Amino acid sequence: xxxxxxxxxxxxxxxxxxxxxxxxxxxxxxxxxxxxxxxxxxxxxxxxxxxxxxxxxxxxxxxxxxxxxxxxxxxxxxxxxxxxxxxxxxxxxxxxxxxxxxxxxxxxxxxxxxxxxxxxxxxxxxxxxxxxxxxxxxxxxxxxxxxxxxxxxxxxxxxxxxxxxxxxxxxxxxxxxxxxxxxxxxxxxxxxxxxxxxxxxxxxxxxxxxxxxxxxxxxxxxxxxxxxxxxxxxxxxxxxxxxxxxxxxxxxxxxxxxxxxxxxxxxxxxxxxxxxxxxxxxxxxxxxx
Numbered sequence: 001x002x003x004x005x006x007x008x009x010x011x012x013x014x015x016x017x018x019x020x021x022x023x024x025x026x027x028x029x030x031x032x033x034x035x036x037x038x039x040x041x042x043x044x045x046x047x048x049x050x051x052x053x054x055x056x057x058x059x060x061x062x063x064x065x066x067x068x069x070x071x072x073x074x075x076x077x078x079x080x081x082x083x084x085x086x087x088x089x090x091x092x093x094x095x096x097x098x099x100x101x102x103x104x105x106x107x108x109x110x111x112x113x114x115x116x117x118x119x120x121x122x123x124x125x126x127x128x129x130x131x132x133x134x135x136x137x138x139x140x141x142x143x144x145x146x147x148x149x150x151x152x153x154x155x156x157x158x159x160x161x162x163x164x165x166x167x168x169x170x171x172x173x174x175x176x177x178x179x180x181x182x183x184x185x186x187x188x189x190x191x192x193x194x195x196x197x198x199x200x201x202x203x204x205x206x207x208x209x210x211x212x213x214x215x216x217x218x219x220x221x222x223x224x225x226x227x228x229x230x231x232x233x234x235x236x237x238x239x240x241x242x243x244x245x246x247x248x249x250x251x252x253x254x255x256x257x258x259x260x261x262x263x264x265x266x267x268x269x270x271x272x273x274x275x276x277x278x279x280x281x282x283x284x285x286x287x288x289x
Contacts, residue, residue, distance in 0.1 A: 015081040030061055030072035030083055039085055042094060042117040044101075045158040046073040047208055049265040049272045050168045053159045058097045058117075062087045069093055095121040103128035106154045109212030109223070141220070144194055147280050148206050149220040155213040157184055161205035169273040174198040175205070203279035207262055207272055216260040229254060237264075242277040245269060249278060258282045 011026040017037055024033045029052075034041045044056035052074035060069035064082035069090065072083075084090065098118045101107065102125035107114060117123075142150040157177065165175050174197045178187035188197035206214045222228035233254045240247040248267040252260045261279055265272030 013077050013079050013081075015077050015079075015083060017083050018085055024077060026077075028077050030063075030070070030075050030077055030081075031059060033077055033083075034061075034072060034085060041072055041085060042098075042113075043073060044114070044156065044210055045160060047160060047265065047272075050160060050163045050208065053163060055157065055159055056097065056101075058094055060090060060093055061085045062090050091121060095123050098123040099125050099128055101156050105156055105211070107156075107211060109154060109215075111210045114210065142194075143217070143220075145201075146217050147201055147276075148203060149215055149217055150194075151213050151215070151220075152185060153213075154211045155186060156211055157186070158210060160208040160210065161186060161214060164204040164208045164273065165199075169204050169271075170200070170202050172198050172200055172202070174200070201276045201280065202274060203276065204273045206279075207274070218259050222254075222259065228259075233259065240274070240278040242281060247274055247278050249274070251282070257286055 012023045013026050013028070014021060014023045015033065016022075017030075017033055018039065020037065022033055022037055024036060028036075031041055031043070031046065041059050041061075043059045045053055046056075046059060052071070054071045054074050057069075057071060059072045061072045062084040063070050063075070064084075072085075094117070098114075098121060102118065102123065107118075139152055142152070159177065162175055162177060164170060166173050173189075175186055175188055177184055178191065179185055188194060188199070203216075206216065209215070219228060233252050236251045236253065238249050238251060240249050247270045248263055250262045250264060251258050252262065261274070261282055263270040263272050263274050263278070270278075
């Protein structure tokens with residue numbers, strides 16, 4: 001490599017994280033440094049393959065001399081920054097965020113990490129009132145096809161689906177947040193039915209949803225008849241054969257049948273995102289009942 005093509009040396013920044021001095025590349029976020037230091041930090045709206053949108057506030061940390069708690073997922077580190085991830089202020093804020101969410105939506109099918117964090121922080125949603133009376137998103141499950149199901153009673157408005165449908169992945173912009181306050185919800189453009197929208201059924205919104213608001217139709221049906229059993233499922237990696245791009249697929253199988261398909265978010269080709277063929281085009285691989 002010639003002198004003109006050599007990359008400039010990386011600049012490192014030193015911060016104090018929970019009492020320990022840590023150096024990390026300039027431009028890293030506080031969450032990046034937490035991961036580097038093996039400090040487990042709760043996140044809901046953050047994903048490694050999406051742009052941080054700072055809406056859930058469950059990843060907040062305390063920064064010395066900062067008036068408010070700051071979102072670790074998007075706040076860049078600065079030289080000499082002093083950060084606390086386990087202060088009483090931080091733990092109280094995280095507990096209340098989780099309580100407020102769980103008091104307004106159903107989290108019974110959320111990622112297990114969310115339930116574990118609620119238990120860790122001692123979140124008690126019942127403090128906010130009778131959860132059966134204050135649901136802000138209660139509405140019927142929307143089933144329009146055999147691909148995926150929308151259950152907005154479980155939507156926490158994390159914006160992940162909007163980001164995946166937009167500039168971060170698909171560039172379709174079929175969905176966005178509509179309404180304000182308690183009326184805020186995910187909607188298609190002009191609130192048209194999904195088949196009439198710009199949706200191309202890539203299913204990338206399913207791949208990033210953390211609460212089960214968007215799921216495969218197969219998963220929904222199996223949950224309804226109590227046959228869904230993640231502990232009895234096997235994940236097999238393979239390469240999609242529909243084209244020459246080389247997308248990585250993770251086939252989730254139960255009882256020797258494919259029940260859903262995902263893609264690893266750290267894969268250099270897909271970054272967790274697929275098209276309609278890769279996500280849903282597996283029915284031909286197994287006989288129908």
